[in-house]
Amino acid sequence: MRFLQDMCDFREFTQSSIKPSIEAFQLSRMPAMFSISHARSRGTLAAAAIGFVVVLLDVSVVNVALDALRQSFDTDIAGLQWVVNAYTLVFAALLLSAGALGDRLGAKRVFMLGFALFTLASAGCGLAPSLAALILARIAQGLGAAMLVPNSLSMLQQAFPDPAQRSRAVGWWGAAGGIALAAGPVLGGVLVSHAGWRSIFLVNLPIGLLGLYLSWCHAESGQRSSASPKRGLDLPGQATACLALAALTYALSAAGSLGWEHPWVYGGLLLSLASAASFIAIESRSAAPMLPLTLFRLQRFTLASVCGAIINFAYYGLIFVFSLFFQIEQHLSPLQTGLAFLPMTAVLMAVSIFVGRLNGRMGARGLLLFGMSWAALGYALLWPVSIEGAYGWLIAPMLIASSGIATMVPTLTNLTLSSVAPAQTGIASGVLNAARQVGGMLGVAVCGFLVRGTEPAVFMQGMHRAIAMAAALLLAGFVLCWFGISSQDSAIDGKRQPNL
Structure with missing residues (x-):
């Protein structure tokens, strides 16, 4: 009995003396652990944002180098179309499968593989000895881009488990992409003017190495995403x-x-x-x-996908046409061309910031009707453009058109996410992004066909047709939104997701 009593006394002594010391040690370590976790999350956000930046840079930066590429490879408009569309085609076609691959192998692993491929492909573009080699390298770039975008969002989901923090992180991610889209033409113009067209691709090398380093050091190494564990290839x-x-x-x-x-x-x-x-x-x-067709039984989801394709058709198709117009017909330098696009690209970022706040007041229907009609008006005002005309007359129509499009992009995302069940939001947003990329690819192909002749009279005739087609499609989108979204649904969406 005495032995048992001694053991009990010893246990009480150890609990009263050692346990508080352990607890004090753990409490002293908690700020450091929180600091490490916070640093990892911010590093993951930086890596994901850099991945999104290079993807959007290579969507927009090539346009200011079109004339330089035409002269370097002695190609025609069809060849220039393939330089732009080879990237967009692969990006759009593989976007959904790349997200599923990240679910199976781990978002970090696929993201880093995509970043490495994108960086190597950028080197291939910059060193391409022929147009065919450049197009092949652009295809590889598109594959890398498809692996980057969906898995960058998956990494953010893992790094920011708190919904409020995740929402802010995704906001910064989107803002970085908006800055890249706005700065792309200007940056491309500076690089092409001072270092040649190859520099717009070679600049991706240090950016890619930085993105790989940050993702290796900070991103979570989870094997699978919990969002869509059953998705297959x-x-x-x-x-x-x-x-x-x-x-x-x-x-x-x-x-x-x-x-x-x-x-x-x-x-x-x-x-x-x-x-x-x-x-x-x-x-x-x-x-x-890969694409659940049952989603298209949802009227609002189908409407969002169609409208996404329409606005990208109009935007990227006319960006391609105006790039040729400024460089070939008006003989502007690449830098001047980049600056000429600044009103159109910069307003995309500026307007997008305020649209989320308007969604709760106007609803999806009101914003889409305004955006479609406003963008159609802007493009219609561009129709009288001529080679001899002053650039100043183009600024207001460009601002009107791009602000209308900027109003619709986040609104379509909200409409898509509110149309499906929470478990389907990942695949639904992927389908919307793929539809938009397909629309942009078709816009470049169709509008490029219309301006296939570089003789001034032939080119301007085709350019006017391309502008009219863009305005007509946007008006068709207005009609679809008018009959496809009821005011009751719009009000529900505004109350459901006021901060998206």
Whole structure:
């Protein structure tokens, strides 16, 4: 009994003396642990934002180098279309599968692989000895970009488990992309004017190395994302989607030089239709489809996807046309071309900041109706443009058009997310982004076809048709929003997501 009593006394002594010391040590270490966690989260945000920045830079920066590329490789408008669209095509086609790959292998792993591929491909673009080599390197860039964007968001989800902190992090991520989109033409103009067109690709090398370093040091190494653990790779669907988009892009680009009656153009269109039909058949029967077709039974989701394609068709199609107009027809330098686009690109970022606050007051319907009509008005006011006209007359229409588009982009995201169940938000936002990229790719292909002749009279005729087409499509989007979104749904969306 005495022995047991001694043991109890010893246990009480150790609990009263050692335990407080351990607790004090743990409390002393907590600020350091919180500091380390905070630093890792901020480092992850920096890596994700840099990845988004390089993706959007290479969407916009190439446009100011079009004339330099035309002269360097002695190519035509169709060749320039492929330099732009090879990147966008692969980016759009592989966006959904790249997100699913990150779910399976880990967002950090796929993000870093995409960053490494994008950086190496940028070196390939900068060193390309021929137009064909440049287009192949742009394809590799598009693959890297597809791996970067969805997995950068997955890394942010893991790094910021608190919803409020995650919302702020995604806001900074989006702001970085907006800055890149606005600064891209100006940065490209400076680089092309002082260091040649190859520099717009080689500048990605130090940026890529920085992004890889930050993601390696700070991003979480989780094996799978908890958001979509059951997503798989739909290889047959992916193959048919790529084939359909590639064949359509080829047919639209080749029609300018070969004519619509050429067998290769006919063949491309037929192959695109057959591949698209096969894609729909595969997706409707697949147990784990790349694109769940059931989403399109939701009217507002379908409307958001169609409208996203329309606004990117108009925006990127006319950016391509005006790039050629400024450089080839008005003989502006790359730097002057970049500065000429500044009113159009800078307002995208400025207006986007305020749209989230307006969503709770006006709702999706009101914002989309305003954005479609305002952008259509801006493009309609650009229709009288002429080679001899003063640039000052273009500033107000550019501001009107781009502010209308900036109003719609975050609104469409809100409409998409409010249309689906919480478990489907990842795939739904991916479909919206893919639809927008496809719209931009088709805009460059179709508008490039219209301005395929560089002779002033022929070019201006095609340019006026491209502007009219963009305005008409935006008005068609206005009609779709008018009949497709009820005022009751709009009010519900405004109350549900006022801060998005």
